[in-house]
Amino acid sequence: MDPMSAFLGGGDLTLLVLAGIVILAVFKGVRIVPQSEKYVVERFGRLRSVLGPGINFIVPFLDRVAHRISVLERQLPTNRQDAITSDNVLVAVDTSVFYRIIEPEKSVYRIRDVDAAIATTVAGIVRSEIGRMELDAVQSNRAALIESIRAHLANIVDDWGIEVTRAEILDVNLDEATRAAMLQQLNAERARRAQVTEAEGKKRSVELAADAELYAAEQQAKARRILAEAEAYATGVVAAAIKENGLEAAQYQVALKQVEAIAKVADGAGRQTVLMPTSALEAFGDAFGLLKGRKGA
Template sequence: MDTTSVIGDLLGGNIVLLLLAGFIILCIVLGVRIVPQSEKHVVERFGRLRAVLGPGINLIVPFLDRVAHRISILERQLPTASQDAITSDNVLVQVDTSVFYRITEPEKTVYRIRDVDGAIATTVAGIVRAEIGKMELDEVQSNRSNLISTIKASVEDAVDDWGIEVTRAEILDVNLDQQTRDAMLQQLNAERARRAQVTEAEGRKRAVELAADAQLYAAEQEAKARRITAEAEAFATEVVARAIADHGIEAAQYQVALKQVEALTAVGQGAGKQTIVVPAHALEAFGDAFNMLKGRG
């Protein structure tokens, strides 16, 4: 056998083996797909949906199947959007919103909507205008958490067919035009002035009530003192009457003499009254009174 022909046969056989090995390697490369944890791959066969590959090692049919879309399933944030809205009391407000979402069913997102971010932003703008149009300005400011919950639920219903889950919706700010701000500031100042006047009036009212209570207390105490004095005088009169009934005229004379001495003592103790001029018959009466008191003692 010719050496040249043998070498040619060997080379031809090696080439076939090399081609076969290359083909097998190519099939493995094309048929094995490793999907990262943060992604899902949409596989098509002849332009139609074949499968959705999850994270890990996946096998597809080489040359027939191809990965048409690589979809990230990480949570995304839409850029902050501002839209004008009019409240039910005809106040123009500018609302800044932000929405967070993630793709849960890539096949729906790929084949049912072209621009996901734009579609969600438009949906959010329409829902925000509709919901704020049902509320007054004070409600928008005070019930922001309820408004956010309503917007989130409405957006979830709207994007359900797109294979999207809305994880969070936020109203970052509610801005007013300058004219409305000035009007609200005037209203706030007027309310503060009104509250100050009410507080001052309540203070004056309380002062009057306290003064009236003090006067009433003083009157009650004075009446109580008078009652005690009257009771004491009544008791003294009763004692005197009982003494007169028991001892006769001497007891009455004794009481009269006692009162005369007390009156003379009070007159002598008065300021500027050290010199006292008393009629003679009065002196005799006082003498008799002193004698009676001395005798009683």
């Protein structure tokens, strides 16, 4: 092989090497980041930058992607912690937390185990918050308790580059002795309410009966008043007739009363035979005569 051919062969090799270096540099310098991730770039062991989704460029052979961090929302496993309320009741609280990493450079360099740190923080906050509340308040104000836990947790994990999206209290469990005591109290309250309801029913029944008696008395008094008014009116009419017609009208009224008396006697028991004195018969005869004369007039 002559020297010229050797020189050309060496040049081709150099070009190939340079082309390979360029291709490797491009490969090392271009980073395509998925939408659900962020890349933490270091240079000589120090934080250089954080790459977002899309095409990114770094300095080849100097910069390197040290951490690939998912920014998707995560859920911590359900955690149970014991707490004591202000009225000295032991409860076991099941909690769950949802979060996502928004600043990977903080979560990478400030905390080693994010899940464990958040779980420990939640346990401390739950014990502190429940310790200031009575058991009834824990059961009835669960939404307010959840919001308080989320707010306290958000302030703490902000230094770790984490956003708490949701915190949940899944269940509040009591020990068996407390459950039995609460059940006994609940049954006693139900019995008390039943007695109160029964007593109120009896009271209402007595009130209605009294109202009915009062109404009956009022109606009877009203009837007596109407009867008295009718009798007074009849007496007035008789008085006017006596004044106008004299003794004849009075005798007519007496005769009418005598006829009514005979009718009542006849309607009584043993009405088939009626014994009367002769004077009474003469009086009734006079009465019938007056009535007959009155009708003829």
